Amino acid sequence: MLLEVKNLNIEFYDTDPPEKAVKGISFSMEQGEILGIVGESGSGKTQTALSILQLLKSNSGISSGEILFKGKNLAGLSGRELQKIRGKEISMIFQEPMTSLNPVLTVGRQVEEGLKLHGEGFSKEQRKAKALDALGEAGLPDPEGIYGKYPHQLSGGMRQRVMIAAALVTEPELLIADEPTTALDVTVQAQILELLKEINAKHGTSILFISHDLAVIRKLCGRVLVMNQGVVVEEGEVSRVFDHPQKDYTKKLLAAIPDRRRSLRKRRRSQ
Amino acid sequence: MKNILEVKHVSASYKDGKEKQAVLKDISLEVRENEILGLVGESGCGKSTLSKVILGFVKPSQGEVLHYTKMPQMVFQDPFSSLNPKKKVGWILEEPLRMQKVPSRERKERVISMAEKVGLTREMLDRRPGELSGGQRQRVSIATALIQGSRFLIADEPVSALDVTIQRQIMELMVQLQEETGISILFISHDLNVIYQMCDRVLVMKDGKIEEEGETEELFENPRSEYTKELLKAAP
Numbered sequence: 298m299l300l301e302v303k304n305l306n307i308e309f310y311d312t313d314p315p316e317k318a319v320k321g322i323s324f325s326m327e328q329g330e331i332l333g334i335v336g337e338s339g340s341g342k343t344q345t346a347l348s349i350l351q352l353l354k355s356n357s358g359i360s361s362g363e364i365l366f367k368g369k370n371l372a373g374l375s376g377r378e379l380q381k382i383r384g385k386e387i388s389m390i391f392q393e394p395m396t397s398l399n400p401v402l403t404v405g406r407q408v409e410e411g412l413k414l415h416g417e418g419f420s421k422e423q424r425k426a427k428a429l430d431a432l433g434e435a436g437l438p439d440p441e442g443i444y445g446k447y448p449h450q451l452s453g454g455m456r457q458r459v460m461i462a463a464a465l466v467t468e469p470e471l472l473i474a475d476e477p478t479t480a481l482d483v484t485v486q487a488q489i490l491e492l493l494k495e496i497n498a499k500h501g502t503s504i505l506f507i508s509h510d511l512a513v514i515r516k517l518c519g520r521v522l523v524m525n526q527g528v529v530v531e532e533g534e535v536s537r538v539f540d541h542p543q544k545d546y547t548k549k550l551l552a553a554i555p556d557r558r559r560s561l562r563k564r565r566r567s568q
Numbered sequence: 569m570k571n572i573l574e575v576k577h578v579s580a581s582y583k584d585g586k587e588k589q590a591v592l593k594d595i596s597l598e599v600r601e602n603e604i605l606g607l608v609g610e611s612g613c614g615k616s617t618l619s620k621v622i623l624g625f626v627k628p629s630q631g632e633v634l635h636y637t638k639m640p641q642m643v644f645q646d647p648f649s650s651l652n653p654k655k656k657v658g659w660i661l662e663e664p665l666r667m668q669k670v671p672s673r674e675r676k677e678r679v680i681s682m683a684e685k686v687g688l689t690r691e692m693l694d695r696r697p698g699e700l701s702g703g704q705r706q707r708v709s710i711a712t713a714l715i716q717g718s719r720f721l722i723a724d725e726p727v728s729a730l731d732v733t734i735q736r737q738i739m740e741l742m743v744q745l746q747e748e749t750g751i752s753i754l755f756i757s758h759d760l761n762v763i764y765q766m767c768d769r770v771l772v773m774k775d776g777k778i779e780e781e782g783e784t785e786e787l788f789e790n791p792r793s794e795y796t797k798e799l800l801k802a803a804p
Contacts, residue, residue: 337731337732337733337734338731453611482610482611482758483610483758483759483760483799483802483803483804484610484798484799484802486802486804487801487802487804509731509732510732510804511732512761512804513804515804516804549733550732550733552736553732553733553735553736554732554761555735555736555739555759555761555762555764555765556761556764556765557760557761557764557788559765560764560765560766560784561739561740561743561765561766562604562743562747562765562766562767562768563747
C-alpha cells in the first residue's frame, strides 16, 4: 500500500466552535494507481489533498487521524522531516501554475529546485540535464529554449507543463494534482490529461487527482472517491460509479453534468 | 423570424504598445427573436470582445452593429463583481425601476414577482449579495437584467463558476425563462456541453473569426470545420 488515510479529520479553527471540513474519511492508494477525488465546493476534497503534505493554511489543521505513506505517518512528522518527503517522494501541482511558479526565476531554476533541495550531489551540469529531460517529458517542444524563460513568457498550458516538469524531476512516487486542468482551455486540458496518463504508464507514478469535474475524472482515473460535505459518499471503480451509482448524491451529481445526449430545450426535444 | 441584432463585417483591435492586435476579424452574425444563440470558443478567441462591441464599450474599426430592440442586459460569470455589495437584494432589483421612475408600489410588486420567477424567496430580498450563495447571486443578476423588460440578454459564462448541481439549476432557469418570455439570449461559453444543452443555434469562434455556424444538433452531429471537430473531441 502506497498511501493509507485513516479516519482523517480536518477542522477550520477560525470559527467557534471549529468547523469540520473533513469528517473522519478513510481511503487508500496502491502503487501506480490514479485515484480521483471529486466533489463540489465545500466537499473537503482540497483540504484532504493539502493535508497530506501539511500544506493546509494556518486557519485549519488535522485534528485527528493518520496519513500513512509507505507505512510512515505523515501527519505526525515535523516540518523538517516532511521537507525530505515533500517534492521528493510526493510532489504536488495546482490549478494556477502562475501563482505557484516564482515569477522572477527562470523556468530552469525552478525545475531544478527540487534536485537542489534534496541534494543528492548532482553537479550543475547533471541538474541541467535532468531539468531538460523533465521539460521534454512534460511535452514542452523546445526544452533548451524554455529553460531560460520566465513564467510570464509562457502560455497557461506551457506553465502547467513546467509545473509538471518541476514536480516530476525528482521522480516522486506520488503526484497530488489539485484541479490542474480547471483553468485551461479544453484542447489544452485534453493534452495535459493525456500527459498525466503517459507519465503514470511510463514511470508508474501514482496520481491523486482532485477535481470538481466528473467528466475529467472519468477520462483519467481508475478509481474515484465522491466527497460531499466532508465525507466520502461513494467509492469505487470509475466505470462502476459512473454507470451504476449507488448513492443519491452521486446520482444527482452525475445527472447534473452537462452532456451531449439531452437538450434542456423543450422546443428542440420535441423536434 | 425577425432579427433583434445584426453585426455586419465588424473588425476590432486593441493597441498592444505600438502595434495593433486584431481581435475581431470581419465578424458577421445575427441574433434572432426568441432564441438562445450560443457563442463558443477558447480563451483569446475574441468572444468577450464581441460582446463589448455589441454593447458599445469597444468601438469597431470597421463594420456596424444594428440593434432592433433596447440595448441588451448583461449577465456575467461572477455576479459578485456586478452587484452592489452594500445594498440589499430588494434594493438592487428595484434600482433600474427607480431610474425609470416607476412608482414605488408598482416597483415593490414587480420586484416580488420577478424574485418569484427566478426562484428567490422574499427573505432573500432582505439580504446583501455577500450573504447569498453563488447560485443565488446569479439568480439576482438574471432578475436584475430581466426586470427592466429587456428582450435581449448577453450572458458571458454565466454558469462557469458554479458547482455542477447549481450550474444545472441556473441552466434550467435560463431555459425556462426564455421559453416563457420569448426573449433572446446570446450565451457565451467555453463549455460545449453547456452550449449543446441550452442553445438553438451555435457560433464557433476562433482567432477573432466565426469558424462555423449552425443549428445546434446539426453542428454537433456534422461539424464541418476542423477546429470544431477538434473542440468536440477534446471536450470531456
